[in-house]
Amino acid sequence: MSTFRQKGDARRPPNLYNDFIDNRLERNAMPLPKRPAKRGDVLTDYGPEADLTKPAGKAAPKAAAKPSQAPETASKPRRTTRKTVKAAPAETTKTVEKTVTAQETAAPKSTAKTPAKPAVKKPPVKKAATAVKPQTAPEVAESDVRESRHSNRRGRAATPADKRKLFVLDTNVLIHDPTSIFSFAEHDVFLPMTVLEELDNHKKGTSDVARNARSVSRSLDQLMELNGHDLTQGVPLSLLGNKEATGRLFFETHAVDVPIPAALPTFKGDNRILAVVKGVEGAFPDLAVVLVSKDINMRIKATTLGIPAEDYLSDKVLDDTDMLYSGRMALPSDFWTTVGKSLKSWQDDGTTHYRFETKEAGRYVVNMCLTIEGDPDFMAIVTSVEPDAVTIRLLRDYRTRLKVWGIHARNAEQNMALNLLTDPEIDFVTLLGQAGTGKTLMTLAAALTQTVDERRFSEIIVTRATVSVGEDIGFLPGTEEEKMAPWMGALEDNLEVLHRSENSTGGDWGRQATLDLIKARIRIKSMSFMRGRTFLKKFVIIDEAQNLSPKQMKTLITRAGPGTKIVCLGNIAQIDTPYLTEGSSGLTYVVERFQGWPHAATITLTRGERSRLADFATEVL
Known part of the structure; x- marks a missing residue:
């Protein structure tokens, strides 16, 4: 609400101040200061267009100067008040009008001489508006x-x-x-x-x-x-x-x-x-x-x-994920002609090894998978890299000759992945690829083969980041495995695929009994309780690893004890964790950090094998 600033009482309108002085003089009270000779400035409230950088008394100098030059009568304060009200916001207008009405009721003699029409006809709104300057911040x-x-x-x-x-x-x-x-x-x-x-x-x-x-x-x-x-x-x-x-x-x-x-x-x-x-x-x-x-x-x-x-870039392994190590390299079609003079070959443990000299040995990485353009049957893996020589070993053929838990590889990439998953010398495997490339199915098949048939591992441990795609459904009841069960739908789907056999002699009862025995060897664990544990002779599967931070990934991998193999599955294009990007994901972090270690390997799968509908959706959506 607008206020009046006077020398005697800064909060009283002039008409009430005059009555107050007359009453005090009639009672012979203590002497009071002299009556003010001129009216004070009008203080306006800060409106939405007021300039906050200037003092309040100088907000509208032109509008305040005109009342001070007018003769001092009882009607002028009312007119000045209404002028100020016009330049103020709507809420302030209502409040001041109510105050003026109350003043008219309290002092009818001083307000009866001045009609209300002149006050309405001459509101200096334009002058007050011109005194307000817009802010310069924008x-x-x-x-x-x-x-x-x-x-x-x-x-x-x-x-x-x-x-x-x-x-x-x-x-x-x-x-x-x-x-x-x-x-x-x-x-x-x-x-x-x-x-x-x-x-x-x-x-x-x-x-x-x-x-x-x-x-x-x-x-x-x-x-x-x-x-x-x-x-x-x-x-x-x-x-x-x-x-x-x-x-x-x-x-x-x-x-x-x-x-x-x-x-x-x-x-x-x-x-x-x-x-x-x-x-x-x-x-x-x-x-x-x-x-x-x-x-x-x-x-x-x-x-x-x-x-x-x-941005803070020290935690980002790569700025461009297109440069991420894929784990494979295609050799030119004239590769054998180029290395023919220095090529040596031998047989060891049923596999064929080759050693050749090259000036580009720095291009090769240990456990990198190799193919030759125009030769779909050739697939090899790098076993050692010297300053001027490279040794490779041919991979086993899981596409036609061999099977892993009853399944064949459908393409060269899956054949490479199965070789890495079943290699006893490789302790850490990273499988990257889009949805439908067979990452989980091949990993689970290799885990069952090495755990149930070969007894290389005592049990299979499956874990994943519990990050939902959409809204969270709330708390889940039950034990640790029961709480993790809704997150392991992919595991159940792949187990069903692996045990669906048309030639099974046991029928539905036999398949169900076998499935129950296999599930007894699989443990579903939450990452929240991993700290402090040590896995001995375990096959650990970390699903949806792209949603893990580098620190979480380090916590999980350092749980590995003697005889343990860890497999990380994920797609860096499907990160659901807030504040994680393709460059700062834990999956990208381990791919680059483990590159070149003799007991770690990485392969990127690009060809989808789920269904023609899923493949087409991946391309067009």
Whole structure:
């Protein structure tokens, strides 16, 4: 509601003030100050179009100056009040009109002389409106966006190439990777006070977020303890033994934030960090300041303000998943002619081995599958790589001659996969491929053959990430295996395929009895209870591995004991876990990290064999 500012009583309208003075004088009370000689300025409430950067008394100078020049009568305050009401919002208008009506009732003599029509005919709305200026924040944002479009960093503001960088880390980067402060080599790192406050808010609990927040806090405390009390020159990041981190860690020891557009309220943590980054640019003029955040919207807002922003890339194995190691390579059709002079062959344990010399030995990787263009019957695997020579071994033929639990391979890729799954020298296998390529079926068939028939493993353990595609259906009843049963529909479907035999002599009863015996050798486990366990002579199947983070993948693989084989199945194009991408998935992580290890192999399946409907849907949808 609009108010009146006078020298005597700043909250009373002039007519009530006159009555108050007359009553006090009649009672011979203590002397009062003199009656004001001129009327005070009108204070208007902040409306939706008010300029918040200017004082309230100067919001409408032209509209307030006209009443002060008019003669001082009892009717003028009413007219001035209604002028102010016209420029105010609708709610304020109703409130002030009610107040004026009450004043007319309380003092009818002072208001009877002035009619109401002149006050309605001359509302200076246009003058009051011209005094209000629009905010300039949107214009600044538009100019920043316009500059960022012409940058050379895919929409990010460019940084000078001749300057060292100062990376300002967002809270989500530290929670995502507790060791991220040591991942910037010779560059410096800056942590705003807001980041430390948010770490303190997330430290309670038993989740991975709380665990990582506590880990970061411990690292920061150790760095400060080794450095001493002086933090103004930064803390060397190499104090904890991280020799690759030669930069320094800076903290917000004093306020460095600068004003940002009013459209970004600073009561939000992200906006406070943006204000600090803008201030850091002025506090460190010799360094190129870059904001690092996992939050996409945070990076977008930073770009609109002209702040260089990047994603945290240290945890990403590959920027382009098309360069992911596929585990196979096609040799040219003249391969035998090229290596004919140095080619040697021999038989060992029923298989054929070849050794040849080549100047391109670096192209070959141990346990890489090889084919020759134009020769569909040739399939081999690399067994050793020397600086100038390569040794390969022919693969067994599961397409026509051999079977695994009663099934044949339908194409060359499946034949390679079955060879890797049944090789006793390979302890870790990764099968990648789209839906319908036979990953789960072949893995389960190889597991049953080596567990039930060959007795190489004692039992089969199946686990997967419990990440739903759509909405969660809630809590599931029962024991651990009963809770995991709805997630293992693919396992049940493939068991049904493996035990559907037309030549079975036992009929339905015999097949059901066999299925019950096989299910007794299969254990369904949840990943939530894997920590601390050790698997001895187990065949472990990790299904839907693309939904696991690198840390979860490490936890599962390190459970393997002597005689255990682990198989990871997944498709990096079907990631359902939030905040995981194709480049940061745990499946991509293990494929690149295990590449070249003599006891690990990877194969990517591209040809679907589920049905013609599924194959066509994969191509067109």
